[in-house]
Amino acid sequence: GEDVEQSLFLSVREGDSSVINCTYTDSSSTYLYWYKQEPGAGLQLLTYIFSNMDMKQDQRLTVLLNKKDKHLSLRIADTQTGDSAIYFCAESLRGSTLGRLYFGRGTQLTVWP
């Protein structure tokens, strides 16, 4: 549960789709999450997926989970400048402290007008 990896930077043009990727190593994940952090702010839960699901869609957000490859992705459709932030992938583990989350280093998304 301590190896959650993300690419560090992503730049896209406004209106394009963004895809942020994450890999994890612990197969005992229960839930996987995407959090958003704007400058100087705390973490905002964007979406989550239970480990027995493959896909979840929530308005402009689509989460894909490939359990075989331990790969999670977040797709943001029609990306806007207000989506510029750091996005963290996180997991909670079966048998771990209840509610404890393991985070990646975050992906800095920059959206150009």
Next chain:
Amino acid sequence: DTGVSQNPRHKITKRGQNVTFRCDPISEHNRLYWYRQTLGQGPEFLTYFQNEAQLEKSRLLSDRFSAERPKGSFSTLEIQRTEQGDSAMYLCASRLGDTELGYTFGSGTRLTVV
């Protein structure tokens, strides 16, 4: 309900001084967590309370760190004899019961040790 509140927002202190941060969780949330986030990193778990009981502490929490939640409501995190390596954002989160989804973070306290 104004969410999870943390004070102060920013703290600058000289090396060797003691500092204390406060977290006020959402009032009905019985579970409270502290995380530390250093520059360029994701948050790392420090400690967890269920009501007033401190149930787990990370190995990151050296003996200079102590956390309390005396009445199961607000929590404090104290760092004694601060070091430059303690400079970080300290995040508090709370949630109600066993739901995986009711996890709310505060805006954090940014500590700078000079």
